[in-house]
Amino acid sequence: MKVIFLDIDGVLNCKDTPNPRKFPYIVDAGLLSLLKDLLAHTGAKIVLSSSWRTDPVGLLAAKYYGVPFVDVCPDLPEVSRCEEMLRWLSAHQEVHRYVVIDDESDCLDDLPLFQPSSSTGLTIEIVEGVEKYLAGKTDDTLRQSAIVRLGQNIHSLFKRDKS
Numbered sequence: 001m002k003v004i005f006l007d008i009d010g011v012l013n014c015k016d017t018p019n020p021r022k023f024p025y026i027v028d029a030g031l032l033s034l035l036k037d038l039l040a041h042t043g044a045k046i047v048l049s050s051s052w053r054t055d056p057v058g059l060l061a062a063k064y065y066g067v068p069f070v071d072v073c074p075d076l077p078e079v080s081r082c083e084e085m086l087r088w089l090s091a092h093q094e095v096h097r098y099v100v101i102d103d104e105s106d107c108l109d110d111l112p113l114f115q116p117s118s119s120t121g122l123t124i125e126i127v128e129g130v131e132k133y134l135a136g137k138t139d140d141t142l143r144q145s146a147i148v149r150l151g152q153n154i155h156s157l158f159k160r161d162k163s
């Protein structure tokens with residue numbers, strides 16, 4: 001199973017997303033369509049890591065806009081976002097490849113992060129990078145400042161946390 005941990009703000013919306021009513025939760029139809037293409041090409045499943053998941057209204061909004069998620073990360077206010085994802089992964093051993101798509105990189109340094117700019121949201125470049133990564137063709141991830149090579153192994157991450 002392949003999984004994408006998905007942020008929404010700055011990924012499925014951007015500064016150009018029309019929002020005349022200034023809704024607190026908004027999804028850009030064009031960016032959502034890019035995401036759906038990515039899922040069709042990879043067979044990956046979406047797990048929401050976005051803060052939308054911690055607000056019942058945000059969760060309803062994600063469903064309303066048709067964001068195709070199958071699960072959400074646990075909401076653990078006392079730990080980092082990274083740890084929330086690792087906890088979800090540890091309960092889902094069937095996952096053999098995963099990425100994080102998030103416009104912010106705080107606390108995500110050890111994860112395979114694909115980081116669009118919040119001014120554009122998801123891009124073709126990010127989509128193609130995720131496709132290659134999930135297919136196992138590369139371990140290169142895409143961050144705003146540089147392409148970072150990352151040998152990611154969930155088990156070594158847990159070991160390092162304990163030591």
Ligand SMILES: [Mg+2]
Nearest residue numbers: 007009010103
């Ligand atoms: Mg964001």
